[in-house]
Amino acid sequence: MKYVDSFRDPAIAAPLCDRLKTRGAALAARGGRARIMEVCGSHTMAVGRHGIRQLLPENVTLISGPGCPVCVTAPGYIDAAIALARRGVTIATFGDMLHVPGSEGTLGECRSGGASVEVCYSPRSARDLALARPDREVVFLAIGFETTIAPVVSLVDLALREHIGNLSLLTAFKLVPPALRAVLDDPEIQVDAFLCPAHVSAIIGPRTYEPFARDFRKPCVIAGFEPLDILFGLCAILDQMVEGRASVENLYERVVHEDGNPIARALMDRYLRPVAARWRGLGQLPDSGLMLRDEFVRYDAEKRFDVPVGPGRESPGCLCGEVIKGKRSPLECPLFAQRCTPTDPVGPCMVSSEGTCSAYYKYERRMRA
Amino acid sequence: MRQRETSIQLAHGGGGVMSRNLIRDEIVSRFGRGPLEGLPDAARISIAGRELLFTTDSYVVTPLEFPGGNIGSLAVHGTVNDLAVSGGRPRWLSLGLILEEGLPFEVLRRVLDAIVAAATACDVRVATGDTKVVARGQCDGMFINTSGIGDPIPGFRLGPERLRPGDWVLASGTLGDHGMAVLAARAGIGIMGGPVSDSAPVHRLVEAAAAFAGGVRFMRDPTRGGIASVLNEAVEGQAVGILLREAVLPFAPGTRSAAEMLGLDLLNVACEGRLLMICEPGVGEGILETWHRLPEGQRACRIGEVDDRGGAVILETVMGSRRLVDVPQGEVLPRIC
Amino acid sequence: MCLAVPMRIQEIRPDGMGIGELAGTRHEVDLSLVKAPGVGDYVIVHAGYAIEKLDENEAGERLALFKELADSWQVHSP
Numbered sequence A: 001m002k003y004v005d006s007f008r009d010p011a012i013a014a015p016l017c018d019r020l021k022t023r024g025a026a027l028a029a030r031g032g033r034a035r036i037m038e039v040c041g042s043h044t045m046a047v048g049r050h051g052i053r054q055l056l057p058e059n060v061t062l063i064s065g066p067g068c069p070v071c072v073t074a075p076g077y078i079d080a081a082i083a084l085a086r087r088g089v090t091i092a093t094f095g096d097m098l099h100v101p102g103s104e105g106t107l108g109e110c111r112s113g114g115a116s117v118e119v120c121y122s123p124r125s126a127r128d129l130a131l132a133r134p135d136r137e138v139v140f141l142a143i144g145f146e147t148t149i150a151p152v153v154s155l156v157d158l159a160l161r162e163h164i165g166n167l168s169l170l171t172a173f174k175l176v177p178p179a180l181r182a183v184l185d186d187p188e189i190q191v192d193a194f195l196c197p198a199h200v201s202a203i204i205g206p207r208t209y210e211p212f213a214r215d216f217r218k219p220c221v222i223a224g225f226e227p228l229d230i231l232f233g234l235c236a237i238l239d240q241m242v243e244g245r246a247s248v249e250n251l252y253e254r255v256v257h258e259d260g261n262p263i264a265r266a267l268m269d270r271y272l273r274p275v276a277a278r279w280r281g282l283g284q285l286p287d288s289g290l291m292l293r294d295e296f297v298r299y300d301a302e303k304r305f306d307v308p309v310g311p312g313r314e315s316p317g318c319l320c321g322e323v324i325k326g327k328r329s330p331l332e333c334p335l336f337a338q339r340c341t342p343t344d345p346v347g348p349c350m351v352s353s354e355g356t357c358s359a360y361y362k363y364e365r366r367m368r369a
Numbered sequence B: 001m002r003q004r005e006t007s008i009q010l011a012h013g014g015g016g017v018m019s020r021n022l023i024r025d026e027i028v029s030r031f032g033r034g035p036l037e038g039l040p041d042a043a044r045i046s047i048a049g050r051e052l053l054f055t056t057d058s059y060v061v062t063p064l065e066f067p068g069g070n071i072g073s074l075a076v077h078g079t080v081n082d083l084a085v086s087g088g089r090p091r092w093l094s095l096g097l098i099l100e101e102g103l104p105f106e107v108l109r110r111v112l113d114a115i116v117a118a119a120t121a122c123d124v125r126v127a128t129g130d131t132k133v134v135a136r137g138q139c140d141g142m143f144i145n146t147s148g149i150g151d152p153i154p155g156f157r158l159g160p161e162r163l164r165p166g167d168w169v170l171a172s173g174t175l176g177d178h179g180m181a182v183l184a185a186r187a188g189i190g191i192m193g194g195p196v197s198d199s200a201p202v203h204r205l206v207e208a209a210a211a212f213a214g215g216v217r218f219m220r221d222p223t224r225g226g227i228a229s230v231l232n233e234a235v236e237g238q239a240v241g242i243l244l245r246e247a248v249l250p251f252a253p254g255t256r257s258a259a260e261m262l263g264l265d266l267l268n269v270a271c272e273g274r275l276l277m278i279c280e281p282g283v284g285e286g287i288l289e290t291w292h293r294l295p296e297g298q299r300a301c302r303i304g305e306v307d308d309r310g311g312a313v314i315l316e317t318v319m320g321s322r323r324l325v326d327v328p329q330g331e332v333l334p335r336i337c
Numbered sequence C: 001m002c003l004a005v006p007m008r009i010q011e012i013r014p015d016g017m018g019i020g021e022l023a024g025t026r027h028e029v030d031l032s033l034v035k036a037p038g039v040g041d042y043v044i045v046h047a048g049y050a051i052e053k054l055d056e057n058e059a060g061e062r063l064a065l066f067k068e069l070a071d072s073w074q075v076h077s078p
């Protein structure tokens, strides 16, 4: 697999880990430590899968941020999707959403009860479903951050061009920069630097992070999801910290270009407008989401079927809110691996395979013993 | 109460934690004495003083046909393999067909032809059978049940309690091909090319290892839940654990790339024609050599060792770090995140 | 948050859809979000959409730099 395996080369990783250790020591010599937030859930997963936490110097900690679109989806959204499914609508969704708890249950349970819930790899499958079953309404669960938004919203584009009348979106799109700002605005938060997402940055471009580096003095380094990318990204962050700098560095130039992807952003802009969005754990954040513009209201499932998305009820006892902000580690949650497991998740961080709790459960739980 | 606790979910059949709980709480609690004790792949029974191995399995797969096989070849290989990994020589099969109204004859014929071909290749006879037709919507095209009877091969003494630190963990070929091939062929996924199911019999591999039978401690075919599930089961509650080495795990390129695309861990994905064996270090080389002489054993290799980390399956990653290989949680779903 | 793989464009159909390939696995790829895609280009595919091109020169340079730094660190690190 070209451009995958070469970025997993252990021969390069070994000296890289040494380098991390010496930079960590240099930081320690100045009495410092680094709490680095990996914003994106795919970084969290890669860190777990490749065992990267174990390769870090002691004074460097990775904190998982709010970058899992499944985890931050509020329970009320799941409730609305279930209500639609119960009404006989076909729900088309990414696999990740099937086990997210709503106030009462999950879509997976709803499917076991006979509802029509179809798992798709690509949003285009929803259009295929709608074409194949003109007698049925198909609703795509339109979740995701910047990377996913353009692909999903292109469904509306397709529906318009191909005159598909039985396809709509239940939107809960989220934007990364407002979430980062919310993290930084929390006076209790203790994050020294950001490892910025790979593919979100491909859409929004590196400049978006400049205010965080400039105004909050936090190094922001964009890195790919392969282990060498991550290790180099961490080295770059430590370099900045040791030298007392804070700037935006793009180490994923092979994909992230200076002005991001303007085509994708234009498509988003044509169909969507900013809206306050509810994040599980972070609460309601102004202009942190996108919804369909009024002229496309017929593609908005919430309005089309009159299933208003409410806040829903979050699971009591769950620390996801704190975990998503990086204030607590899953290991500090009394429910972790006890009442809350991937089979029977209490909170969304355990549901999504890239949720912080689930990544900890999968890869790190017994390694600490 | 959550619906999860009141009705069967798809994940109950996924080979993960939920399947295990279902079987423990509902089946073993009622039937778990006698030959069913310990839930072997095949039970050892004795009829008129003669020892026999006896097993049954049901086959439900969507789509019915996939690259590398169809539900028919699967139904023969699966049952043959359950007998083989129990240290048996497969002899007789039963064949139960449940057909859905509307199933094209073409498909039925291809499935039946595959059954004949597979049975002939495995040297087993279909001795008895049954056919039922159900109304449209009551089954997914067709379901098959096969039961199998085999003769025990002398010399094998198998059981996870026999594992010792230092034992070798062997895999007879590439991992995760069947599960990926079926998932990739499913509507809504749309992968072309890439993974091809490994659906095949493993009894020749078992026969080949019979010369070293005394040194073989454990054999399984890693189906649902993949090797993660089988190995975790093997060390659960034991004083030993298993260390796998990522760098040597055998994967077919198309399977690996499809798994990267869909974000799946191949350790959790089913094989239908692989043998996972744990043996004394002394016989490991010998077994691998005999396997390499068989076409189905070309890519056989040692993938790890038994160690003394009680109950844990650990993967040493390519990066040189270690991570836990957990019991998969159930249904394998593609993810975008 | 966004699982994506680099695929090589094998074919572009008249409707603008492409076929992407990664080590023998092929999938339809919607190319409408990238500028001037061409057969042989590498694109980053997320949920069946090319979200950006992969610049092979940059990838090569980055790898070369990784190797160079790794070598120098190996020599100089205590």
Ligand code: SF4
Residues within 6 Å of the ligand: A317, A318, A319, A320, A321, A323, A330, A333, A334, A335, A336, A337, A340, A341, A345, A346, A347, A348, A349, A350, A351, A357
């Ligand atoms: S372990 Fe479970 S309950 Fe605790 S924070 Fe994570 S998801 Fe919530």
